[in-house]
Amino acid sequence: EAQVTQNPRYLITVTGKKLTVTCSQNMNHEYMSWYRQDPGLGLRQIYYSMNVEVTDKGDVPEGYKVSRKEKRNFPLILESPSPNQTSLYFCASSPHWGSQGQETQYFGPGTRLLVL
Amino acid sequence: AQTVTQSQPEMSVQEAETVTLSCTYDTSENNYYLFWYKQPPSRQMILVIRQEAYKQQNATENRFSVNFQKAAKSFSLKISDSQLGDTAMYFCAFMKPLLVMRFGAGTRLTVKP
Numbered sequence: 001e002a003q004v005t006q007n008p009r010y011l012i013t014v015t016g017k018k019l020t021v022t023c024s025q026n027m028n029h030e031y032m033s034w035y036r037q038d039p040g041l042g043l044r045q046i047y048y049s050m051n052v053e054v055t056d057k058g059d060v061p062e063g064y065k066v067s068r069k070e071k072r073n074f075p076l077i078l079e080s081p082s083p084n085q086t087s088l089y090f091c092a093s094s095p096h097w098g099s100q101g102q103e104t105q106y107f108g109p110g111t112r113l114l115v116l
Numbered sequence: 117a118q119t120v121t122q123s124q125p126e127m128s129v130q131e132a133e134t135v136t137l138s139c140t141y142d143t144s145e146n147n148y149y150l151f152w153y154k155q156p157p158s159r160q161m162i163l164v165i166r167q168e169a170y171k172q173q174n175a176t177e178n179r180f181s182v183n184f185q186k187a188a189k190s191f192s193l194k195i196s197d198s199q200l201g202d203t204a205m206y207f208c209a210f211m212k213p214l215l216v217m218r219f220g221a222g223t224r225l226t227v228k229p
Contacts, residue, residue, distance in 0.1 A: 104166065
């Protein structure tokens with residue numbers, strides 16, 4: 001089944017304790033993105049990647065890191081989480097530009113993070 | 117910078133009736149895509165419909181259709197014959213190639229029996 005998976009789905013942590021949220025897709029997609037969703041703000045793009053070793057900042061990259069060492073994986077790293085990073089996080093992937101459905105993003109199920 | 121505005125935080129509609137959700141956006145780009153996503157209580161993001169800016173014809177997907185007014189930068193979603201399963205948060209989104217994505221704040225739609 002074609003899908004984007006995220007782990008963990010729920011996480012409670014404390015301020016300053018490094019964490020990683022994994023994202024993996026099995027559709028051989030070039031493009032991957034991370035978003036956070038907050039009430040009243042919709043989804044905001046954190047980082048995106050157009051291919052292996054190519055990443056770019058979105059609108060809210062502060063406090064986050066990403067890496068794209070393999071095509072299928074795009075982990076989100078919070079080096080020193082703070083309470084304002086409490087949010088619902090989504091990973092998404094899409095095919096390369098020029099392909100059918102190039103603009104359609106496939107979203108993972110979301111990761112709910114609470115930072116105390 | 118591109119912005120997306122959904123001016124209706126909440127809406128409700130009776131089952132089987134028609135409802136229209138509003139969305140406006142601001143951009144200086146000429147080539148872009150617009151989307152409506154549905155987010156039910158499960159929190160899964162589900163693509164409802166998409167529109168390429170260079171296409172004048174409005175997109176339709178079964179009971180869902182859009183009214184795309186490029187000059188006015190408006191992209192409304194019409195849901196016909198509303199069903200209880202349409203109850204969800206709906207997000208309007210803008211994509212500038214490559215992959216820069218902006219979402220509106222969302223409209224919570226409740227379909228009443």
